[in-house]
Amino acid sequence: MIAFEQITEIILPYLNWQDIVEHCKRKLAGNYLHGESRVRKAYGLVAGTQDEHILNVKRTLQIKKNVRDKEPYKTYMDRMMEQYAVPSKTSLDRRGWITDPEELKEYYDKCDQERLIVFGTYHMHIVPWEHDPIRDTPTLLDTILARNSNLFSFIVSMVDVTRPRIRAFYEGSGENEVPVVIPSTDKG
Amino acid sequence: MPKIIIPSPLRKYANNQREVIIDGDSLKETIERLFHQYPGFEIMNDDSAFLSIFINSRLIRTDIEKWDQLSLNSDDEITLIIPIAGG
Numbered sequence: 001m002i003a004f005e006q007i008t009e010i011i012l013p014y015l016n017w018q019d020i021v022e023h024c025k026r027k028l029a030g031n032y033l034h035g036e037s038r039v040r041k042a043y044g045l046v047a048g049t050q051d052e053h054i055l056n057v058k059r060t061l062q063i064k065k066n067v068r069d070k071e072p073y074k075t076y077m078d079r080m081m082e083q084y085a086v087p088s089k090t091s092l093d094r095r096g097w098i099t100d101p102e103e104l105k106e107y108y109d110k111c112d113q114e115r116l117i118v119f120g121t122y123h124m125h126i127v128p129w130e131h132d133p134i135r136d137t138p139t140l141l142d143t144i145l146a147r148n149s150n151l152f153s154f155i156v157s158m159v160d161v162t163r164p165r166i167r168a169f170y171e172g173s174g175e176n177e178v179p180v181v182i183p184s185t186d187k188g
Numbered sequence: 189m190p191k192i193i194i195p196s197p198l199r200k201y202a203n204n205q206r207e208v209i210i211d212g213d214s215l216k217e218t219i220e221r222l223f224h225q226y227p228g229f230e231i232m233n234d235d236s237a238f239l240s241i242f243i244n245s246r247l248i249r250t251d252i253e254k255w256d257q258l259s260l261n262s263d264d265e266i267t268l269i270i271p272i273a274g275g
Contacts (some may be wrong), residue, residue, distance in 0.1 A: 043274055067271070073238065077273065085275060098273040102247055105269050108195040113207070117196040141275030148231040149197035149272065150197045152226050172274075174200045 001050065004119060004150055008053040010168050010180050012074070017182055018059045019142070021164045023062050024124045024156055037066035041097050044119035045104075046154055047111045055119055055152075059109045065100035073098045085139040088127055096141070097123070120168065121146075122154035129145040137163045147171030190218055190260045191247070193267040201228030215241065216255035218266065232270065242267040 007091040020042075027042040048058040059120075067073050088095070111118050125135035136157035138146070146153050146169075153172035157165040170176035189213045193200050196250055204209055204225075212218030216251065219241075223229045232239045241248045243258075250258060260266075 003200060030209075045271075045272075063272075068273075072273070073273075076238070080273075083275075096273065096275055099240075099271045101238075101269045101271045104271060105195075105240075105242060105245070106268060107248075108269070109194065119196070121274065140275050143227050145214070145273040145275060149270070150200055153274070 002003045002053055004055075004152070004170060005176075006053060007026045007055055007152075007170070007178050010057065010120075010152065010178055012057045012166065012180050014182055016046075016060055017166065018061045020122055020154070020166065021154060023060075024158050025161060027124075028126065028158060028161065033062075033064060036064040039066055039097070040126070041123065042156070043097055043099070043121060043123035045107055045111075045118050046122055046152070047114075047116040048116075050119070058116055059088050059111075059114075060122070060176075061110070063099050063103060063107075064156065065103050066097045066101045066167060068096050068098045070099065071084075080141060081143065084139075084144050085127070086141075087137060088129065090127060118151070120152035120154050121149075122156055122166070124156040124158045126158045128159045133159065134165065135159050136167050137174050138169050143171040143174065144172075152178065189262055190264045190266055192222060193265060195267070195269060197268070198229075198268065201231070202226050213257045213259060215243070215260060215266070218260060219255065229268075232268075238271050240269040240271060243253040243270065248275070 004121050024042040045061040050054045098139045152168045154168045168178050168180050189209045192208050210218050216270050
């Protein structure tokens, strides 16, 4: 199997693109599912198949639980925030997310059963920054947190909800972007 | 011997295997042997990674210092998970 570092393209069918964007819009509107953490953050997994240097997205899975405020994660995330987060109008203790390991295991098991590989995560950025008004690239904190994950970080810019953008970066590094291609035939 | 299940993002550290068999009487010993046999897993010692361990699908909440007291049966199935985080 070719290592993810050598992937040249990610095919994201329009329906999967829509799933991600609709998830983000739902969270932005404050509509929460049963058992879902009540935070205006959307993040999930991206799974699919690999064909040599190309990854094909087959499904996305919405993560419901955020354990950022539970120990031992809270202490760790507070420290990461202090060290690496760019100041913003959202206070540090309200920023950041960590998936619940039990939920994550459930999704890994599900993908294994469907013979899909989990190759990415997605999360949205919603607040424009002066030096980065679109926010469709990883922050330093995103990069630090994705280090050694062997996953692509799909950054969903929802700064303008009418013009969502999705870009993918191996291990959340701005230097390792891989083009996300939405097949034109999907869009109708 | 206990079987260790590797989630897909971590399989590159185990020669792309979904599961590996590692001999060990305790959880500590088994994990140490895994790290020795597949050195790539040393990334889990990095503080960016929280290693969550499941034994037979049950999340282990025991402190890492006490993993030597967790004995394993030969048919136990261990799953390694690194929770995913973002800013």
